[in-house]
Amino acid sequence: MKSSRPNTERSQCTKINGIVSVFECINRSIVQGSVISPNSFSLYVADLKALGKANALCKYADDTTLLVPRHCDVQLVDELEHVIKWSKAYILKLKYLNLGKTKEIVFRRSSVKRDILPSALDDIERLECVKLLGVYIDSKLSFCEHVERLLSVYSQRLYLLSQLRKQNLPD
Numbered sequence: 338m339k340s341s342r343p344n345t346e347r348s349q350c351t352k353i354n355g356i357v358s359v360f361e362c363i364n365r366s367i368v369q370g371s372v373i374s375p376n377s378f379s380l381y382v383a384d385l386k387a388l389g390k391a392n393a394l395c396k397y398a399d400d401t402t403l404l405v406p407r408h409c410d411v412q413l414v415d416e417l418e419h420v421i422k423w424s425k426a427y428i429l430k431l432k433y434l435n436l437g438k439t440k441e442i443v444f445r446r447s448s449v450k451r452d453i454l455p456s457a458l459d460d461i462e463r464l465e466c467v468k469l470l471g472v473y474i475d476s477k478l479s480f481c482e483h484v485e486r487l488l489s490v491y492s493q494r495l496y497l498l499s500q501l502r503k504q505n506l507p508d
Contacts, residue, residue: 388419397470417458436460442467447477
C-alpha cells in the first residue's frame with residue numbers, strides 16, 4: 338500500500354548523554370537553518386493580512402508580529418482570532434502557530450499606570466519586555482534592557498580576553 342505522506346528522504350534522531358534515539362522520518366516542513374526557509378515561510382504566509390485598517394502584521398523570516406493600536410476598527414482579540422482561524426486552515430497541520438510562544442506587550446507612556454491597561458488575552462503571557470528580532474524592547478519603548486544585556490555580554494568577553502592576555506597568548 339502506498340503512503341500518502343511525501344517521501345523527503347530525511348530523518349532525525351536525538352542524542353543525549355551518548356544515547357541515540359531511533360531515527361524517525363521527517364515528512365513535512367523545511368529543514369531548519371536552510372537557505373530557503375525564510376523565503377518559503379514568507380511565501381507561505383503572504384496571504385495572511387490584518388483585518389483592521391490601522392492594524393499591521395509584520396512578517397520576517399519565521400516571526401510574525403501583530404500590531405494593534407488602542408483605537409482601531411478591529412480589536413486585538415478579533416485580530417488574534419483571525420490569525421488562529423487562518424492558521425487552522427493553512428498552517429496548524431504543520432504546527433507553525435505556537436500559542437505557547439505567543440507573547441503580548443502593551444506599549445504605553447511612563448505616566449500610565451498598569452491598573453488601567455486593557456484586559457490581558459486568555460492563555461497568552463503579557464510581558465513588560467520582549468525580544469523582537471534580536472532587540473529587547475520594553476513597554477515604555479525603552480532600550481535600556483537591550484543595552485544592559487549587550488554591556489553584560491561585552492563585559493564577559495573583555496574579561497575572557499584579559500584572561501587570555503594574562504596567559505601570554507598571542508593576539
